[in-house]
Amino acid sequence: MDLFAAVALSMLPASRSRVASTFKEIRHQPNLEVNDTLEAVLRACDVPEVKWGEAARVARVRARDALNAARTASIEPLAWDDPRFPALLSCIPDPPPVIWTRGDVGALARPIVAIVGSRAATPYALDVAFRLGQELSIRGVAVASGLARGVDSAAHRGCLTGSAPTLAVLGSGVDRIYPAEHAPLATEISQKGLLVSEFGPGGAPLSEHFPLRNRIISGISLGVVVVEASEKSGSLITARCALEQGRDVMAVPGSVLSGRNRGSHSLLKDGAKVVESAVDILEGLGWPVVAPSRSLSSKLLNSDSLLSRMEVGEVYRLDELMELTGVTGTKLLPRLMELELAGLVTQSGSGFSRRLLT
């Protein structure tokens, strides 16, 4: 399996989510040839056998074009088996075989929280989304969202004022910014964070892409915070994806009079956590919020099974730590965050390293 095969897969004329879940089942088989993979997926997706040859041929041509276009446009594709492909995304039921990125790929190795919500947002929602984005960023937590008007872009902008990167997951190619008015914001994000899409270079912002895009927003995140969602808000799709993926769902309360928060409040009624500030988000994810005491640090230092496997001076990627410890990414990231807050681990774009304590 190589990048080309992963890209070709994502060019097949079949349901993206079906292709993804089928491929997830077979992706670890050894010596899988491109043609075998394409055929297995076409079979599982109920494409008539008589069309397989032509479908595979077209997918290969498109894959070649897409990879060429990416090279000229500084777009970096990450196939599912690339060590930089986010471990959390890899765990979802229908992970994309490849994601296309522009910006700092290291942002994907951060602990990420998604903030999503209304496009036609009230000033209240914009204010809250900006503040949450900023508060998380100041604490080193990256913020993912969908670059949409309203809450999404406010959350990105808030995050950009802090120290952590922000990740915009698009329903179009990362070189085709939608809505067009967010082109400057997208440029800033590609400089200080990352644009991400499962749609190749030049991919159009088709309406059916956005629900698919939502599973990637929650898929790369530890939890999803909904800010102002009405009953039919697309953010509720992201919340549902998060639940299916086993991620935490949280919601910000707001006015009960306008109907604009009916979706958020219905999430709260169903058990989503109440978010008033970034502290609620961190607590909701089980992270320690108060600066840990010296004694906690020394306790972790002596007894933590993760820390004891990390050599000072070495940088470990998340997947390396997963292999080293046999623990899933979903469980490792909060522990790494805890160690970082305790001052015992530091992270860079390339991974995590143990701090030399004096």
Add this chain to the structure above:
Amino acid sequence: MDLFAAVALSMLPASRSRVASTFKEIRHQPNLEVNDTLEAVLRACDVPEVKWGEAARVARVRARDALNAARTASIEPLAWDDPRFPALLSCIPDPPPVIWTRGDVGALARPIVAIVGSRAATPYALDVAFRLGQELSIRGVAVASGLARGVDSAAHRGCLTGSAPTLAVLGSGVDRIYPAEHAPLATEISQKGLLVSEFGPGGAPLSEHFPLRNRIISGISLGVVVVEASEKSGSLITARCALEQGRDVMAVPGSVLSGRNRGSHSLLKDGAKVVESAVDILEGLGWPVVAPSRSLSSKLLNSDSLLSRMEVGEVYRLDELMELTGVTGTKLLPRLMELELAGLVTQSGSGFSRRLLT
């Protein structure tokens, strides 16, 4: 035991809540003389024995004065063993031996929901409190509150626009309205609902009375809805009383930016139910909200054990139904409400009666 003894008890120079809980323990002893009761309570309240005689004498004088004052001022005292004394209030850990009322005493036999909140309320909170009061009243549910500025009075006013009575529980005598600007509202409530207090005629609105008053607001109610409470709001005392009394606590979400809802949101974080409308309140109390189908009515008609004990044409007080069925008031009221919504039972000031169905 008679009314005079109950009033004298509430005039003793000891903690009101202590007197109440002590008296609750002994109140069902047969042939309890006034002096025995007073002495037993004085003993339990750690009043030195040398002071008992004088304390009892003063309490008797004050009781006589209070009962005389009540007669001239159309104030009706209800002792704990009066059949019109609310059954729900009788169940709390520290029920007052007597409550003083002005207005329609039948209001106490209704299903009651308390709405409490901020005195310095925002227009949002006033609007929500009024609407909830109105929506509950239209559905035949009485609204209790504290006649305070802000949320309390908005809830009373909303209820007055509907068909159910509203009950104002005061921290002063029912003939001494506080705040003074609410005198016209109190007059209207005494005409269409009920003023209630455990403080006798002329009782001053002392600051220590208000936390005590809060336990009566929740004590007569099936549930408490908090609208806009900051971290130090007195409404949180009412919410805590409600929890201690086993009543439902609910809260209306609002802005997370001002800090004015921090108390309400902390209730939500602790599991209080989210209230957006009266429907949420009724559902939270386990009442059917959608008009029940014909089949539900006939199912209840044939099988309901409460209904089968009620003769058409007879009016039953709540305590009579409690005796008839052996079921507590807390459990009977929701069932009666359900039967009423199904069109099988109707209620008047004097009690509940079974409807003749054609």
